[in-house]
Amino acid sequence: MKQNKKRATPEEYLEAFHASQERRKAQAQACYRGHRDARLTYQKEYRETHPRKDYAKECPDAKEAVLTHYGNGKLACVRCGEARLPCLTISGNNKRRGQGLYMWLKKYKYPEGYQTLCMNCQFIKKSAIST
Ligand SMILES: [Zn+2]
Numbered sequence: 001m002k003q004n005k006k007r008a009t010p011e012e013y014l015e016a017f018h019a020s021q022e023r024r025k026a027q028a029q030a031c032y033r034g035h036r037d038a039r040l041t042y043q044k045e046y047r048e049t050h051p052r053k054d055y056a057k058e059c060p061d062a063k064e065a066v067l068t069h070y071g072n073g074k075l076a077c078v079r080c081g082e083a084r085l086p087c088l089t090i091s092g093n094n095k096r097r098g099q100g101l102y103m104w105l106k107k108y109k110y111p112e113g114y115q116t117l118c119m120n121c122q123f124i125k126k127s128a129i130s131t
Helices: 010-049 062-070 098-107 120-129
Strands: 090-093 113-120
Touching: 062 090, 062 098, 062 113, 090 098, 090 120, 113 120
Parallel strands: none
Antiparallel strands: 090 113
8 A cells, every 4th residue: 555655845854854864874883983993993003013104214315315216317407407306306207195105206217207307397287288
């Protein structure tokens, strides 16, 4: 037998939606409270057994060596000549960033497709590509 249910008005629908959101939030908070100590202990143990790599300590000269290689033998931007180390970066198609990228490039014997740019030239290059 078909039930003759009245369709909810937008206000009723919204009220039911918010009520269900509140129930979910309360459940999540209760779950968190119930497992908080175990979770924090696990995270602490994990970080102790899996320490973050400090690439800069492992190979402190990697950045300068890589920037010099891709700067065509100079520790400077290949476009404008900017030579202040904090301004320089590697430009290329890579998802790696920071010290991990320098280590990677050095390890793989300086693959092609990268260049040393200063941040200004990097932004200009990116905006030229995206427009
Ligand atoms: Zn530059």
